[in-house]
Amino acid sequence: MTETFVPPTRFAVPGRIAVNEQAASVWQTATLTEIRRETARAATYRFAVPGWRGHLPGQHLLLRLTAEDGYAAQRHYSIASAPDDSGHVELTLDHVEGGEVSGWFHTVARPGDQVEVRGPVSGFFAWPGDRPALLIGAGSGVVPLMSMVRHHRARNLAVPLRLLVSARSPEELIYAREFGPETTPVFTRSAPEGVAVGRMAAAHVAPLLAEQPSSGWEAYVCGSNSFAEHASRLLVTAGQPVDRIRIERFG
Amino acid sequence: MHITRGFTGRPRGDDPGLPPGQYDAGDDWPVLSAEVTPDLAPADWTFRIDGLVDEPRIWDWEEAHRLPPSAYEGAIHCVTSWSKFGVRFSGVSLDAFWDVVRPHGSATHAIAYSHTGYTTNLPLADLTGGRAWIAWEYDGRPLAPEHGGPARLLVPHLYFWKSAKWIAGLRVLDHDEPGFWERNGYHERGNPWEEQRYSGD
Ligand SMILES: Cc1cc2nc3c(=O)[nH]c(=O)nc-3n(C[C@H](O)[C@H](O)[C@H](O)COP(=O)(O)OP(=O)(O)OC[C@H]3O[C@@H](n4cnc5c(N)ncnc54)[C@H](O)[C@@H]3O)c2cc1C
Numbered sequence: 001m002t003e004t005f006v007p008p009t010r011f012a013v014p015g016r017i018a019v020n021e022q023a024a025s026v027w028q029t030a031t032l033t034e035i036r037r038e039t040a041r042a043a044t045y046r047f048a049v050p051g052w053r054g055h056l057p058g059q060h061l062l063l064r065l066t067a068e069d070g071y072a073a074q075r076h077y078s079i080a081s082a083p084d085d086s087g088h089v090e091l092t093l094d095h096v097e098g099g100e101v102s103g104w105f106h107t108v109a110r111p112g113d114q115v116e117v118r119g120p121v122s123g124f125f126a127w128p129g130d131r132p133a134l135l136i137g138a139g140s141g142v143v144p145l146m147s148m149v150r151h152h153r154a155r156n157l158a159v160p161l162r163l164l165v166s167a168r169s170p171e172e173l174i175y176a177r178e179f180g181p182e183t184t185p186v187f188t189r190s191a192p193e194g195v196a197v198g199r200m201a202a203a204h205v206a207p208l209l210a211e212q213p214s215s216g217w218e219a220y221v222c223g224s225n226s227f228a229e230h231a232s233r234l235l236v237t238a239g240q241p242v243d244r245i246r247i248e249r250f251g
Numbered sequence: 252m253h254i255t256r257g258f259t260g261r262p263r264g265d266d267p268g269l270p271p272g273q274y275d276a277g278d279d280w281p282v283l284s285a286e287v288t289p290d291l292a293p294a295d296w297t298f299r300i301d302g303l304v305d306e307p308r309i310w311d312w313e314e315a316h317r318l319p320p321s322a323y324e325g326a327i328h329c330v331t332s333w334s335k336f337g338v339r340f341s342g343v344s345l346d347a348f349w350d351v352v353r354p355h356g357s358a359t360h361a362i363a364y365s366h367t368g369y370t371t372n373l374p375l376a377d378l379t380g381g382r383a384w385i386a387w388e389y390d391g392r393p394l395a396p397e398h399g400g401p402a403r404l405l406v407p408h409l410y411f412w413k414s415a416k417w418i419a420g421l422r423v424l425d426h427d428e429p430g431f432w433e434r435n436g437y438h439e440r441g442n443p444w445e446e447q448r449y450s451g452d
Contacts, residue, residue, distance in 0.1 A: 005422060007364035009365065009419045009420070062448075067258050067259050070252065071260045072260075072272065073260055073261075074332055075332065104257070114253060114256075115255055118449075225282040225283075225397065233287075242287045247287065249281070249284070
């Protein structure tokens with residue numbers, strides 16, 4: 001297919017990012033090699049995936065668990081690790097109450113276990129490291145954004161990058177130890193002495209837009225739907241163009 | 252297939268209404284659009300059909316509401332694995348619009364596009380014969396903006412990314428052309444019963 005239909009209405013959907021689509025159709029075995037606790041509710045799972053064809057920060061994969069009777073459950077998970085040639089990828093999973101897949105990971109999984117993955121899928125939320133990036137996430141929505149932060153660091157990229165991340169408390173802030181000066185945390189329930197408690201607001205977004213580079217920010221928003229709606233509205237109100245806001249909603 | 256040690260999964264009945272790999276989301280209705288929810292009033296909404304048709308035409312909110320009402324009650328299926336049962340949408344059957352514009356004999360596909368610029372491609376056969384709607388009510392109430400209101404395309408027999416939110420128009424073509432997710436690795440047709448999630452499925 002050579003043509004691309006351009007709708008007459010086009011005003012708010014950011015353009016596509018070129019990614020390798022070949023890998024998306026094949027299920028591959030992923031062997032769990034390490035589990036790292038991040039918070040009381042979230043842990044990181046490292047997998048060896050020998051056939052992994054690489055990914056861009058921000059992409060996700062499809063993960064499948066299969067029971068003995070053939071019943072399978074599949075879910076999407078963002079890739080937390082930066083692209084590298086280690087043959088490994090890392091995922092960070094929240095423990096969802098009563099969750100079929102995250103429940104298995106948090107209560108049964110141990111190193112040596114094998115699951116199946118397919119991907120990476122969807123280039124829409126990917127960040128190749130080319131444009132200045134303003135990242136806004138909440139809860140496990142920080143996972144694909146962390147892949148971007150790690151990539152930025154690993155490659156020593158000069159392009160500006162900022163992360164605004166919301167969590168209920170410092171104890172629930174995933175990757176807290178890894179954040180540097182690029183990150184501003186927002187705490188909604190409890191915060192360290194001297195740090196305000198409250199929902200992400202215009203006052204958090206305004207200074208970041210004020211320091212935007214001359215070419216502007218490419219904004220990436222990730223989290224629950226209610227958070228994504230809230231954060232994207234804050235961005236639009238602060239003057240970020242709608243066609244430069246990419247949103248990944250975890251449903 | 253590879254058995255996962257210690258994974259039993261939820262207790263499951265043999266639900267004939269559930270396509271392979273899907274689960275029943277119950278009362279939840281997740282939102283998965285990739286763009287900012289547009290601030291679009293009914294008065295600013297229009298729906299256009301053009302391309303390979305005898306009479307290209309644009310309807311505004313009032314004009315579209317004068318077409319015969321039609322409802323869909325049943326299930327919807329999202330590619331991210333949830334299905335939702337017993338949903339009730341009302342609006343107008345696409346057939347009522349086709350009767351006015353009359354597609355050419357050479358027409359085979361259409362590209363649906365939103366007021367946000369989102370696009371998705373469909374064979375004409377999936378958009379005719381009482382299987383597709385322009386929907387503006389959900390459960391007897393105006394469709395919420397985050398679910399595509401004021402009006403969305405509804406093609407419930409395909410994965411739900413084909414049911415373009417904030418529908419603005421259909422361009423009728425004599426060939427297939429990939430839309431937004433289709434260019435991002437998703438399947439051309441998206442039939443949940445054949446698990447056509449990604450290109451190559
Ligand atoms: C693009 C994308 C990226 C994502 N990335 C991440 C990520 O990086 N990290 C992360 O943690 N999550 C991520 N998610 C969310 C993830 O895909 C799963 O939705 C999440 O892990 C929950 O799955 P689960 O199987 O554990 O829970 P589910 O079993 O799906 O349950 C979810 C909720 O629904 C209820 N429920 C659902 N079905 C039933 C049923 N039949 N009976 C009873 N209760 C039911 C459960 O009790 C629970 O409250 C992502 C989602 C998307 C779409």
